Amino acid sequence: MPATLADLGMPLVPWAAVSVVLPLTAALVAALLGRHAHHLAVPMALAGIAVAALAILDVVRHGVIETAIGGWTPPLGIALRLDGLGSAFLAVIALVGAGVTLFARAGFGPDAEGRETRRGYAFWPLVFCTTGGLAAIAVAGDLFNLYVGLELLTVTAVALVALDGKPAALAAAMRYLLFALLGSLLYLLGAAILYVAHGTLDIRLLSRSADPETATLAAVVLMTAGLMAKAALFPLHGWLPPAHGSAPAPASALLSALVVKAPFIIMLRLWFEVAPEIATSVVAQGLGALGAAGILVGSLLALRQHRLKLVIAYSTVAQLGYLMLVFPLAGGSGEQQPWSAGAWTGVVFHALSHALAKGAMFLAAGAMAEAIGDDRMDRLDGVGQHLPIAAFAFGLAAVSLMGLPPSGGFTGKYLLLTSAFASGQWWWAVVMIGGGLLAAGYLFRPLSRLLAKREQPGALLAVTRWRQAIALGLAMLSVLLGLLSLGPYELLQIGRPGSAVEGLSS
Incomplete structure (x- = not known):
C-alpha cells in the first residue's frame, strides 16, 4: 500500500502539492511584476530544483507517497501521488525549466530603454504556468486531474508558439491548437466512459477494478488516440515541426523537452497501471x-x-x-x-x-x-x-x-x-x-x-x-x-x- 501523510514518520511537507502551487503562484506574480518579471528566473530556478530534490529524497525514504487534498481520500476526494516516475519527471521539469528561464532572461526582459515589451510580459506567466501544468501531470493520482494538467499545457504551449505574432507562428499555433483540441475531446470521452463503467477515475482504484471488457477497451483506445495527438506521436505529428520551428528558442526547448513527454507519461499510467490487460x-x-x-x-x-x-x-x-x-x-x-x-x-x-x-x-x-x-x-x-x-x-x-x-x-x-x-x-x-x-x-x-x-x-x-x-x-x-x-x-x-x-x- 502507498504511504500517506498521516502515517508515522511521513514527511510533513507535501512536496507534490508544492511542486504545482509554486510555479502557478510565480505565474501570477510575474503577471503583476510586468517588465520586472524576468527577475523571477533565478529564484524560481533554484526553488524548482530544491523542491524536486526534496521530493525525490522523500520518495527514496518513504516509497510511494499519496497526499489527500483536504483530507478526503478517493473516490470522494482527490489524491496526489508521488512515486519514482513522477519524482524523476519533476526533476527533469525543474532542470530544463531552470535552463529555459535563465537562458530567456536576456531575450524576454525590458527593452534597451527599460520599457516593458509584449513578448516579455506574456512569456514569463506562460512559462511558469507551463511548468505548473507539467508538475500537475507528474503528481496527479487520477485521470481527471491529468486532463486538467493537459488543458493547462495546451493553453500555455499554444500561446508560447504564437508569441512572436508572425503569420507563420500564428498558423503553427492554430494547427497545434486544432490537434490539441481533438486530443482533448478524445481523452475526455474515454475518461467519461471509464467513469460510467467503474465509478471512479482514481488510478489506484481503477487498477483494481478495470478489466479488458468492451467499455474499458474503447475508453483506453480513445484516450490513447487523444494523447498521441498531444504528444505528436506518429502519425499525429503534423503540428510539431511548424510549432517548434516558429516558436522562440526557449519555448521550443520547453515544448520539445517536456510538453510532448507529459502525454506519454499519462500513456504509461494508462496502459501499465490502469488497464495492463488491454x-x-x-x-x-x-x-x-x-x-x-x-x-x-x-x-x-x-x-x-x-x-x-x-x-x-x-x-x-x-x-x-x-x-x-x-x-x-x-x-x-x-x-x-x-x-x-x-x-x-x-x-x-x-x-x-x-x-x-x-x-x-x-x-x-x-x-x-x-x-x-x-x-x-x-x-x-x-x-x-x-x-x-x-x-x-x-x-x-x-x-x-x-x-x-x-x-x-x-x-x-x-x-x-x-x-x-x-x-x-x-x-x-x-x-x-x-x-x-x-x-x-x-x-x-x-x-x-x-x-x-x-x-x-x-x-x-x-x-x-x-x-x-x-x-x-x-x-x-x-x-x-x-x-x-x-x-x-x-x-x-x-x-x-x-x-x-x-x-x-x-
Whole structure:
C-alpha cells in the first residue's frame, strides 16, 4: 500500500502539492511584476530544483507517497501521488525549466530603454504556468486531474508558439491548437466512459477494478488516440515541426523537452497501471509499428531540412517513436515478464535523457540563430569557432540522441535492446539500431558545418558565454544520466507497475 501523510514518520511537507502551487503562484506574480518579471528566473530556478530534490529524497525514504487534498481520500476526494516516475519527471521539469528561464532572461526582459515589451510580459506567466501544468501531470493520482494538467499545457504551449505574432507562428499555433483540441475531446470521452463503467477515475482504484471488457477497451483506445495527438506521436505529428520551428528558442526547448513527454507519461499510467490487460500481443505490436514508422519518417524528414530548428524538430518526431516500443517490449502478454521491467525503465530513461538533450540542443540552436540572424543550415559554417561552448553543447546533446555511450540515451536504448533480444523480438532491435544510424546522419550535417571554416563575410553577433553554458549544462546532465545511472534506475523502481519495491531505504 502507498504511504500517506498521516502515517508515522511521513514527511510533513507535501512536496507534490508544492511542486504545482509554486510555479502557478510565480505565474501570477510575474503577471503583476510586468517588465520586472524576468527577475523571477533565478529564484524560481533554484526553488524548482530544491523542491524536486526534496521530493525525490522523500520518495527514496518513504516509497510511494499519496497526499489527500483536504483530507478526503478517493473516490470522494482527490489524491496526489508521488512515486519514482513522477519524482524523476519533476526533476527533469525543474532542470530544463531552470535552463529555459535563465537562458530567456536576456531575450524576454525590458527593452534597451527599460520599457516593458509584449513578448516579455506574456512569456514569463506562460512559462511558469507551463511548468505548473507539467508538475500537475507528474503528481496527479487520477485521470481527471491529468486532463486538467493537459488543458493547462495546451493553453500555455499554444500561446508560447504564437508569441512572436508572425503569420507563420500564428498558423503553427492554430494547427497545434486544432490537434490539441481533438486530443482533448478524445481523452475526455474515454475518461467519461471509464467513469460510467467503474465509478471512479482514481488510478489506484481503477487498477483494481478495470478489466479488458468492451467499455474499458474503447475508453483506453480513445484516450490513447487523444494523447498521441498531444504528444505528436506518429502519425499525429503534423503540428510539431511548424510549432517548434516558429516558436522562440526557449519555448521550443520547453515544448520539445517536456510538453510532448507529459502525454506519454499519462500513456504509461494508462496502459501499465490502469488497464495492463488491454495490451494484447496484436495491440502492442501495432503500437510498436507506429513507433517504428515514426522513427523512420521523422529521421528521413530531418535529413531533408535546411533549417536547424526544423532538423531538431523532426528529430523529436523520430526520437518519440522509441517511446512506443515500450508496448511490445514491456506489454503484449497481459502479465509481467522477466524483461518487462527493463523495457519500462529503459523507455523512461530514454524520455528523460531526450528531454535534457533536446533542451540543450534548442538552446544551443537559439544562441547560434542569434549570432547569425537566422537558423539556415547554409549559414552555420564556422559558427563553432565563434560560439565554441554552444557548438560543444550541441555535439554533446547529439551524442545522447544517437544513443552513444556513456550518455543517458545509451542507457535507455541499451535497456530496450536487451529487452528486445530477451523477449525474442529481434526486429525491434533492428529498428533501434537503424534509428541510431539515421540520427547520426541528420545530426552530423549541422555538426560538420559548425566545425567547418567560415568563408562567408559578415560579422557574427555576440552571445554571452553564460547563456551558451546553460545549454552545455543540460547537455552534460544528459550524459551524466548515463554515467550515474544506478541511482535513477533504482528511483524508477519505486512504484513501478508490477513492482513490489516501495522504497530504497527498506
